[in-house]
Amino acid sequence: MKIYNSLTRRKEEFVPLEAGKVRMYACGITVSGEAHIGHAYQAIVYDMFRKFLQKQGYRVTYARNYTDVDDKIIARAKEANVPADEYAAEMIANINAVMRRAEIDEPDLWLKATENIGNIISFIAELIEKGHAYPAENGDVYFDVDSCPAYGQLSGRSADESLDGVRVENDEAKKNAYDFALWKAAKEGEIFWESPWGRGRPGWHIECSAMNRAAFGDQIDIHGGGRDLIFPHHENEIAQSESLTGKRFSKYWTHNGLIKVNGQKMSKSLGNSLLLSDLLDRYSPDALKFALLSNNYRGDLNVTDTLFPEAEAHIAKFYSVIAEAEKAFPDERGTEAEIDKKFDADMSDDFNTALALSDLFGYFKEAAKLLAEKNPRARRITNQIRKTYALLGLFQKNAEEYLAKYAPKEEIPAEVLSLAEERKRARAEKNWAKSDELREKIKELGYAVKDSKDGYELSKL
RNA sequence: GGCGCCAUAGCCAAGCGGUAAGGCGUGGGUCUGCAAAACCCUGAUUCCCCGGUUCAAAUCCGGGUGGCGCCUCCA
Numbered sequence: 001m002k003i004y005n006s007l008t009r010r011k012e013e014f015v016p017l018e019a020g021k022v023r024m025y026a027c028g029i030t031v032s033g034e035a036h037i038g039h040a041y042q043a044i045v046y047d048m049f050r051k052f053l054q055k056q057g058y059r060v061t062y063a064r065n066y067t068d069v070d071d072k073i074i075a076r077a078k079e080a081n082v083p084a085d086e087y088a089a090e091m092i093a094n095i096n097a098v099m100r101r102a103e104i105d106e107p108d109l110w111l112k113a114t115e116n117i118g119n120i121i122s123f124i125a126e127l128i129e130k131g132h133a134y135p136a137e138n139g140d141v142y143f144d145v146d147s148c149p150a151y152g153q154l155s156g157r158s159a160d161e162s163l164d165g166v167r168v169e170n171d172e173a174k175k176n177a178y179d180f181a182l183w184k185a186a187k188e189g190e191i192f193w194e195s196p197w198g199r200g201r202p203g204w205h206i207e208c209s210a211m212n213r214a215a216f217g218d219q220i221d222i223h224g225g226g227r228d229l230i231f232p233h234h235e236n237e238i239a240q241s242e243s244l245t246g247k248r249f250s251k252y253w254t255h256n257g258l259i260k261v262n263g264q265k266m267s268k269s270l271g272n273s274l275l276l277s278d279l280l281d282r283y284s285p286d287a288l289k290f291a292l293l294s295n296n297y298r299g300d301l302n303v304t305d306t307l308f309p310e311a312e313a314h315i316a317k318f319y320s321v322i323a324e325a326e327k328a329f330p331d332e333r334g335t336e337a338e339i340d341k342k343f344d345a346d347m348s349d350d351f352n353t354a355l356a357l358s359d360l361f362g363y364f365k366e367a368a369k370l371l372a373e374k375n376p377r378a379r380r381i382t383n384q385i386r387k388t389y390a391l392l393g394l395f396q397k398n399a400e401e402y403l404a405k406y407a408p409k410e411e412i413p414a415e416v417l418s419l420a421e422e423r424k425r426a427r428a429e430k431n432w433a434k435s436d437e438l439r440e441k442i443k444e445l446g447y448a449v450k451d452s453k454d455g456y457e458l459s460k461l
Numbered sequence: 462g463g464c465g466c467c468a469u470a471g472c473c474a475a476g477c478g479g480u481a482a483g484g485c486g487u488g489g490g491u492c493u494g495c496a497a498a499a500c501c502c503u504g505a506u507u508c509c510c511c512g513g514u515u516c517a518a519a520u521c522c523g524g525g526u527g528g529c530g531c532c533u534c535c536a
Contacts, residue, residue, distance in 0.1 A: 009465095009466095010477095011477075026536090027536070028536080029535095029536070030534080030535075030536095032534085032535095036536085038535085038536050039536055040536090041536070042536040043536085045536090070534085071534080072534065072535095152464090155464065155465070155531075155532085156464055156465060157463070157464045157465085157531090157532075158463095158464090204534090224536095225536065226535075226536030227465090227466080227530070227531085227536080228530070228531065228535055228536070229531095229535075229536070230465075230530095230531070231464080231465085231531055231532065232531090232532075233535090255466095255536095256536070257466090257530095257536095258529095258530075258535095258536070259536085260529085263528085263529080264529090265529080265530070265535090266535090266536090267534080267535055268534055268535055269533080269534065269535080294473085294474075294483095294484085295473085295474070295475095296474090296475080298466090299466090299467075299474095300466085300467085300529070300530080302473090304472085304473080306472085306473080306485075307473080310473085310484080310485065313485095314484080349477090352475075352476095354474070354475055354483090355475055355476085355482075355483085357483090357484095358474085358475070358482065358483040358484070359482095359483085360483095361483060361484070362483080368499095368500095369500095372500095427494085430494070432494050432495070435494085435495090436494095436495075436496095439496090448497080449497090450496080450497040450498065451493075451495095451496080451497075451498090452497090452498070452499095457497090457498080
């Protein structure tokens with residue numbers, strides 16, 4: 001199968017470092033706020049990577065991290081007047097709960113910065129020993145970017161270029177302005193850990209390098225994250241890890257696109273985030289996943305007003321075909337291998353979920369047609385869809401229950417019902433004038449009446 | 462300013478060297494007393510522009526133009 005590698009900027013045949021095994025790490029969330037749709041997107045994408053790689057026969061170990069100590073967390077905790085570690089723990093519990101609600105599976109390994117302080121300190125100590133880092137007068141420890149000639153390979157910028165336009169912090173303490181902090185000295189009242197360089201806490205970039213090494217060793221197969229992390233975060237991870245080990249840190253670098261709202265990226269500083277919990281109040285997890293995976297994971301996804309409602313409508317329609325097929329052929333257990341084959345072919349090309357999902361329209365159309373012909377192949381198709389598309393987290397619910405929950409028939413007031421019954425009688429008598437008059441009355445009460453072959457349907461306007 | 466990504470019908474979007482998937486919408490039809498729903502049919506001689514490579518390019522290369530992202534925290 002092929003995977004796009006950000007490092008080489010092309011699709012490459014996927015060959016893991018060790019035959020049959022995949023070590024995959026994805027940069028998770030800095031827990032200074034609630035989970036937004038971008039976090040969910042990233043979690044869905046890497047969960048999908050994991051599951052498809054497993055399907056291809058690999059033994060996958062998939063790790064994600066929580067950055068549970070940083071400047072913003074400390075600031076938020078102070079505002080809330082709780083200790084920083086307590087605040088972080090609460091946020092993690094929160095995020096886990098909403099991810100569960102979104103029916104996103106957890107990684108095999110959860111890594112947390114605060115549980116890896118020892119690993120981080122020894123990583124930094126080794127870097128200092130090898131001449132790639134230095135403690136500064138202010139109690140910080142910095143990475144010496146000049147000691148790493150290959151710096152910039154991922155983002156395509158040189159150290160000098162990366163400086164251009166940068167807001168430089170703690171300039172006086174560093175050898176070079178582009179050096180970045182591995183260890184930050186604690187300010188008065190801040191959370192801290194003891195270290196050979198005094199009390200402090202780890203910088204952001206070093207955690208991922210240190211936790212990866214602790215969990216996987218010197219090298220991993222796939223390192224993922226949002227595209228916004230390419231520079232400086234991933235560039236710095238490479239510098240740290242490769243300076244220390246002399247080996248290529250990650251064989252493949254993958255980056256998911258960003259979610260945008262009105263053409264603009266969601267970001268903490270802009271405060272335009274779509275919270276996952278809010279979306280789950282309005283849409284089903286199936287619909288969210290369908291919408292998110294309908295685009296290539298590498299591209300940005302602009303959330304428009306129609307994106308989620310349209311996805312919800314598609315999913316409801318699909319589930320209604322499933323419900324009918326299962327009702328019509330309750331004992332049919334057969335499947336359709338071709339559907340699964342096509343899915344694997346789509347996904348083998350850099351996880352082309354957009355193509356795999358577009359196939360669904362054809363399958364359900366066919367199933368609906370077969371259903372009308374009372375052909376049990378309809379059920380074989382829906383059986384296979386349930387089986388195959390489980391990999392994307394779709395169609396795992398009881399169809400009737402899904403429809404009742406997400407496409408519910410509204411409660412109709414008795415007054416409206418009796419008017420509709422009266423209209424039905426009028427229609428039976430072919431009294432069209434009265435029929436139209438009654439339809440108008442029903443409309444005034446806020447309902448639309450639509451005739452179907454054996455009666456009528458009422459819906460709220 | 463530097464670096465990177467992207468540019469396909471009204472909109473969303475797949476396609477990654479062999480002659481333009483899919484969805485939404487539009488228009489037409491079947492059905493219907495009318496309407497709705499459902500179903501069928503309907504779209505780009507062409508993929509931002511200009512060059513180049515090739516028997517062959519939306520797809521590769523060079524140069525423009527435009528949008529976005531990163532260079533502060535970010536998935």
